[in-house]
Amino acid sequence: MMDLSVTIAGVRFPSCVMNAAGALCVTREELVALGRSRAGAIVTKSMTLEPRQGNPEPRYKSFPGGSINSMGLPNLGYQAYAQLIPELRTFQKPVIASVAGFSEEDFVTIASAINACRPDLIEVNLSCPNIPGKPQIGYDAEASERLLKRVRKVVSVPMGVKLPPYFDPAHHEHMARMLGRVEVDFLSLINSVGNGLVVDSETETVVIKPKGGFGGLGGTLIKPVALANVRAFWKLFEGRLPIIGTGGVVSGADVFEHLLCGASAVQVGTVLVEEGLGVFERLETELGALLRQKGYPSPEACRGKLKEL
């Protein structure tokens, strides 16, 4: 089996495939299971100040081509994750703590307390699409800059930002200029494509309950959006800011496409929920075989090497 380890912001990952925040990573049991699995890291559910039940069910549904969710940040609250981090650090892989909140103050409080537990990295989630009445912070560059500058001051471990998808080069450029003014160490691209609507024509209904059926889209159908965002930020930072690609990874070939676009590693959400923890070994096998067949000795060897016509 090919060595699929990678280094991001100075941290070594034993494999370049890990879970996406939100996917099978809310409870202690789920996080420990990720630790025991072949996942390249343990990424936590985005945490808030208080424990949360999340939105009413049904709130996740898969369909041919992807998934829609409006979980509403169900999580144990940051103090529970702070207590868990020492145990999670005993697995031989990085722990990435995903931090969320409902105000700038929340993010600072949580990031500061979690940083003190020394996760290997912190991912600041600026892109939850599912809180009624709360727009995604990542669509407001000025608010994002204010928040990230405050969080940066209290975080000493490598700090990354989980961004929503953008659909215009002007937005990629505007965000990249903002991120250049904040010392971020990596990017996680992309969160779900927010506020999609899936309809069941048989029952003539929406398929999830919160927000009238609107929710974040994931899975195969968002892969081109994810690849475009990985590529756009890779180019804007001239390959000097590590990117974790998320969106539409179902096969080793999908991982390879993210790497070609500039990702250093990838995260899996929908396919992990649908297939379970065995997905990590399958993706490693598929990616390893594909890289070997193409003559690449490592994931790093193909990073960013996408050819243009």
Ligand code: HRO
């Ligand atoms: O919990 C959620 O509803 C959720 C979050 Cl926080 C997020 O960042 N992305 C998503 O698709 N769902």
